Amino acid sequence: MKKIILALLLAAFWSSCKQEIPMVNLGIDDVYTVERMKKVILHPEFPGEYQWSMKNTNGQDSVVSTERDYIFVAEKPGNYSVKLNIIDSENPIEHSVQIVVWEEEVAYSRYVSQVFEYRPAPGQFVNTMPEYEDGDTEETMRKKAQESISGKNDVMVSLGGFGGYITFGFDHTVVNAKGKKDFKVRGNSFYAASNPNPDAPAEGGSCEPGIVLVSLDENDNGIPDDDWYELAGSEYYKPETKHDYEITYYKPDADKIATPQPNSPISDTTYIRWTDNLGQQGYMAKNVYHTQDYFPKWLDSDQLAFNGTILANNAVDESAGKNGSYYVLYAYDWGYVDNHPNEYEDKISFDIGWAVDGNGNPVHLPGVDFIRVYTGVNQQCGWLGETSTELARAEDLHIQDPTILPNP
Structure with a gap:
């Protein structure tokens, strides 16, 4: 009997202990x-x-x-x-x-499905690529940018001067495939058919490099509000490349008096003033070829500020006597948008494995949900105007285009 009573007491004791210890789920x-x-x-x-x-x-x-x-x-x-x-x-x-x-039930698209942000810096193609119309807002201009580059649409969008950017994504996560390029972005870069300098590199013409940032939707809310990582291209670690650069553009007064350059297509040499965090200042000039406002008309602000990595200038005046009549913008080796012609697919393609954090340390991302491109130089090229990155269609290289038959 004593053994039975002891067993019952022990059972009650262990039962009470189990009730007092909460079971926590690993999650x-x-x-x-x-x-x-x-x-x-x-x-x-x-x-x-x-x-x-x-x-x-x-x-x-x-x-x-x-x-x-x-x-x-x-x-x-x-x-x-x-x-x-x-x-x-x-x-x-x-x-x-x-x-x-x-396998997905509905096939993914190889192409951009959404533009989340369109915020160009001032530039000679701003308000025309895409076109601003009276009453347009930041949202309607975002939609116009989306119409330009989503799906198989291949209409150029201009990002203006340094820092101007666009953020876009696909209908799926772009996977970081080991040992492969993951996506490509088309621009309007070209190599010059001729160059007054016979010793110049062949990869030069109109190359307007845009820097690429990527982000993974870690909080899974569908909004590009997570950490951003730069894809470190060929220039990232070079001493002439500056990180944490900041620039502010100032909207010109409506009654500003133009200061044209004599015997030149430049109609206003002091059109849009800028300052930066290196203590420098200067102007974005206006030319007779583009007479519309260069400051984004849909933004209700007198100043626009941008920050990021700035590359060394890539434009060289190759004209005889250096009179500014023939500028050549030379391509960087790899890792930038609008930096090589579109037929050079490897040069316009990007590897998520190039991602680095703010200190330049490599970061492993399994994939990305958001891609941002911004103009990577602050450069004025005489009558050619400012250097501004343009881009059009972007494609996930891991999704087969259903209209293209696979190789037998």
Whole structure:
């Protein structure tokens, strides 16, 4: 009898202990199913030191992240296994997650589906590419920019002078495929048919480099409000490249008196004043070829400020006597929009693996949801005017165009 009573007491004791200890869910399921090129965001609730791993090509566990959250994206359908180790002296945890990835039910588009922001700096093609009409707002101009570059549309949009930008995305996450370029962006760059300087590089003409930023929708709200990372092109680490550059443009007064340059197409040498955080100032000139306002007419502001990385000027006056009649804008090697002609596909294509943080350290992103392009130089080229990046269609290189038959 005493043994029975003791057993009952012990059972009651353990039962009460179990009720007093709350069971905390890890916050991660055992199995997930998702379409390819869509994100699975894994967020563990337990604290500790995190280590996410997956099998590599040799079948061995390979650490893929040490951040608390792990975002999984797959280019191809299949069964994937992700293992989480939470290293904690009191409560170590090992948890395996199976992710089943299937083909999308509705085929993704290879092309841009949405423009989220269009904010050009002043420029000679602003208010015409796309065209401003009375009553247009920032939203209607965004829609016009979207109509220009979404789908198979191939209409140029101008970003104006340094810093002017556009932000766009696709109907899926663009996957960072190892060892491959991930997307391309078309511009209107060209190489000069002739050059007064016989010793000049061949890759020169009208090359107006735009810098690329990318962002992953980590909070999954569909808005480009997460961290941005620059794709470090060929010039990123060079000493003449300046990071954390800032410039402010000032809207000219309506009654401003023009200061034309004699015997020149430049109709106002002091049209739009600018200052920067390096203590410099100057002017964006106006020319007779583009007589509309250069300051974005839909923005109700007397100043526009932009910041980012600024590249060294790439324009050289190659005219005889350096009289400003023949400027050549030389291409940088790789990593910039509107920097090489569109027929050079490798030169106009980009690898998400080039992403770096604000300190220039490489960052691994499984994919990106938002892409931003901005003009990367602050440069005036005589009668040619300011250097301004133009762009048109962008394409995800991992999505096959259904109108193009695969090679047999």
